[in-house]
Amino acid sequence: MRSFPVYYVAYMLPKIALVGRPNVGKSALFNRICQKRISIVDEQEGVTRDRLYAKAEFFGRPFILIDTGGIDFSETIPFAELVRKQAEFAIEEADAVILVVDGQVGVTPFDEEVARKIIRSKKPLFLAVNKIDQMLDVDKVHPFSCLGIKDIFGISALQGHQIAELLEAVFLAIPEKEEVEEVAQDVIRVAIVGRANVGKSTLLNHLLKENRSIVSPVAGTTRDAIDIPFEKDGQKYLLIDTAGIRRKKAEKDVVDKFAAIRTEEAILRADVCLLVLDSFEGFTAQERRIAAEIEATGKSCILLFNKWDLMKNLKMEHAMRGVRELAPFLGHCPAFFISAQFERNLEKIFPSVKEVFQARYQRITTGQLNKFVELCLQKYHPPLITGKRLRIYYLTQVASNPPRFVLFVNKPDLMTEPYKKYLVNQLRDSFSFSGCPIIFELRGKEKTDQNSSVIL
Numbered sequence: 001m002r003s004f005p006v007y008y009v010a011y012m013l014p015k016i017a018l019v020g021r022p023n024v025g026k027s028a029l030f031n032r033i034c035q036k037r038i039s040i041v042d043e044q045e046g047v048t049r050d051r052l053y054a055k056a057e058f059f060g061r062p063f064i065l066i067d068t069g070g071i072d073f074s075e076t077i078p079f080a081e082l083v084r085k086q087a088e089f090a091i092e093e094a095d096a097v098i099l100v101v102d103g104q105v106g107v108t109p110f111d112e113e114v115a116r117k118i119i120r121s122k123k124p125l126f127l128a129v130n131k132i133d134q135m136l137d138v139d140k141v142h143p144f145s146c147l148g149i150k151d152i153f154g155i156s157a158l159q160g161h162q163i164a165e166l167l168e169a170v171f172l173a174i175p176e177k178e179e180v181e182e183v184a185q186d187v188i189r190v191a192i193v194g195r196a197n198v199g200k201s202t203l204l205n206h207l208l209k210e211n212r213s214i215v216s217p218v219a220g221t222t223r224d225a226i227d228i229p230f231e232k233d234g235q236k237y238l239l240i241d242t243a244g245i246r247r248k249k250a251e252k253d254v255v256d257k258f259a260a261i262r263t264e265e266a267i268l269r270a271d272v273c274l275l276v277l278d279s280f281e282g283f284t285a286q287e288r289r290i291a292a293e294i295e296a297t298g299k300s301c302i303l304l305f306n307k308w309d310l311m312k313n314l315k316m317e318h319a320m321r322g323v324r325e326l327a328p329f330l331g332h333c334p335a336f337f338i339s340a341q342f343e344r345n346l347e348k349i350f351p352s353v354k355e356v357f358q359a360r361y362q363r364i365t366t367g368q369l370n371k372f373v374e375l376c377l378q379k380y381h382p383p384l385i386t387g388k389r390l391r392i393y394y395l396t397q398v399a400s401n402p403p404r405f406v407l408f409v410n411k412p413d414l415m416t417e418p419y420k421k422y423l424v425n426q427l428r429d430s431f432s433f434s435g436c437p438i439i440f441e442l443r444g445k446e447k448t449d450q451n452s453s454v455i456l
Contacts, residue, residue: 013055013062013063013064014063014064014095014096014171014174015063015064015065015066015093015094015095015096016063016064016065016066016094016095016096016097016098016170016174017066017068017087017090017091017093017094017096017097017098018030018065018066018067018068018098018100019068019071019087019090019091019097019098019099019100019114019118020071020099020100020101020111020114021071021101021108021110021111021114022069022071023102024100024101024102024105024130025100025102025130025131025157025158026067026068026100027067028130028157028158029098029100029128029130029155029157029163030052030054030065030067031157032157032158032160032163033056033065033163033167034054034056034065035056052066052067052068053065053066053227054067058164058167058168058171061171063171066090066093066094068086068087068090069084069086069087071084071087071110071114071117088117091117091118091121091123092121094123095123095124095174095175096123096124096125096126096170096173096174097118097121097123097124097125097126098125098126098127098128098166098170099111099114099115099118099125099126099127099128099147099149100128100130101127101128101129101130101144101147102130102131103129103130103131103132103137103140103141103144103154104131104137104140106140106143107143107144107146107147111144111147112146112147115127115147115148115149119148119149124170124173124174125149125151126149126151126152126153126166126169126170126173127144127147127149127151127152127153128153128155128166129141129144129152129153129154129155130155130156130157131156131157131158132154132155132156132161132162133156133158133159133161137154138154140154141154151169151173153165153166153169186235186236187229187236187237187238188235188236188237188238188271188272188353188354188357189237189238189240189269189270189271189272190237190238190239190240190270190271190272190273190274190353191240191242191266191267191269191270191272191273191274191299192204192239192240192241192242192273192274192276193242193263193266193267193273193274193275193276193290193294194275194276194277194287194290195277195278195284195286195287195290197278198276198277198278198281198306198307199276199278199306199307199340199341200241200242200276201241202340202341203274203276203304203306203338203340203346204228204239204241206340206341206343206346207230207239207346207349208228208230208239227239227240228240228241232350233350235350235354237350237353240266240269240270242263242266264293267290267293267294267297267299268297270299271299271300271357271360272299272300272301272302272353272356272357272435273294273299273300273301273302274301274302274304274349274353275287275290275291275294275301275302275303275304275330275333276304276306277303277304277305277306278306278307279305279306279307279308279310279311279314279319279337280307280310280311282319282322283322283323283326283327287327288326288327291327291329291330292327294329295329295437298402298436298437298439299402299436299437300333300356300357300359300360300402300435300436300437301329301330301333301356301435301436302333302334302335302336302349302352302353302356302435303323303330303333303334303335303336304335304336304338304349305319305335305336305337305338306338306339306340307339307340307341308337308338308339308344309339309341309342309344316337319337320335323335329437332428332433332434332435333356333434333435334352334355334356334434334435336348336349336352352435355434355435356434356435356436359403359432359433359434359435359436360400360401360402360403360436361400361401362400362403362431362432362433363397363400364397364431366394366395366396366397369394369395369396369397369405370394370395372395372426372427372430372431373392373394373395375426376422376423376426377392380419380422382414382415382416382419383416383419385413385414385416388411388414389414390409390410390411390414390415390419391409391410391411392407392408392409393408393409393410393445394407394408395407395408396408399439402436402437402438402439403433403436403438403439404438404439404441405427405438405439405440405441406441406442406443407423407440407441407442407443408443408445409442409443409444409445410444410445411444411445412442412443412444415442420440423440424438424440
């Protein structure tokens with residue numbers, strides 16, 4: 001396999017988990033420590049649901065920070081029990097835990113219950129009393145001593161106050177691990193994208209063989225894009241689970257808008273996108289929008305028709321025909337008819353991901369391409385345009401990831417769209433550029449000739 005983008009995976013770094021009840025500022029603290037907006041922050045309760053991981057650094061010491069959903073015992077927030085389980089997983093794997101509370105609200109019964117649960121875990125525990133934004137608020141820290149936590153810090157995630165002192169205390173309590181040099185590891189970045197509630201998180205959980213993301217029949221359960229390092233058959237992957245993209249009219253609040261932005265960013269970061277469709281609902285305008293985004297960013301794609309076990313009296317070729325008509329690019333992408341719930345055909349996904357990814361880095365010599373052009377011209381000559389005919393001098397590949405070709409001709413404006421598609425389709429058939437867009441650029445003989453390029 002050729003060299004390709006690298007992702008640094010640090011399995012041996014210390015892990016610090018942020019936990020607490022909803023809306024106390026965990027995600028704001030997470031973003032402040034990471035120094036970037038990774039987790040969605042909003043005044044609405046229960047925004048964060050799955051656990052998020054990010055690499056951060058404290059005075060030259062790298063570590064993994066884990067953000068969790070708000071632990072709620074009242075069942076008033078959707079998926080409260082599932083969110084609690086995700087937080088418990090984070091506590092279990094963390095080397096230290098920071099309990100975040102709201103200094104403006106004061107001690108609540110939920111804070112007391114969460115504190116008791118973490119204390120029972122025997123993990124190093126620190127209390128961060130958040131929203132202490134001014135000196136007059138300092139007295140609001142003392143009442144929290146009733147929670148039975150020794151190390152208490154009054155912090156402001158908004159202003160960054162006392163966060164360095166908090167982290168310093170945390171690192172003093174974490175046992176030193178052997179220094180492990182980070183090694184650049186070849187990783188294929190795979191984004192799982194699609195509309196809300198088509199089964200993306202179910203697919204992810206079955207691929208990983210663990211309940212990594214919350215699964216619910218309610219649309220829009222996943223909000224953030226979640227990065228998960230994963231290895232299978234000796235190949236390392238970075239799986240990116242994303243929120244479902246909704247119709248513009250269905251984006252009811254700022255959280256949905258941020259979730260859509262996170263999905264677009266995930267597509268941009270990925271090498272290969274798994275576009276998941278609900279077989280029962282078919283190929284909708286939202287899939288067309290996502291497919292257009294994948295193609296425009298030059299990413300490879302694999303089409304997954306999920307919930308195929310529910311389909312009756314519909315042939316696979318009929319389902320694909322509609323997709324090819326509405327999104328021609330997807331007609332060149334591998335397609336699998338799967339059931340994430342029952343693990344039908346899931347074993348075909350990763351071999352196809354590797355094949356599609358390798359196609360992105362395929363390089364064709366100019367000699368091979370010129371022979372290819374000769375064969376194409378022998379089958380079909382370019383049409384006459386106002387008494388003139390397009391002359392093709394040679395074709396060369398100038399880049400990969402994604403593959404980019406330049407075709408040198410006498411007059412670019414003599415190239416018709418059907419003949420250009422003919423050349424590109426022949427190129428795909430001859431050299432197996434499966435699943436990835438091809439950038440095809442025309443260059444004229446004279447400098448005054450207008451050049452053009454298109455992704456096909």
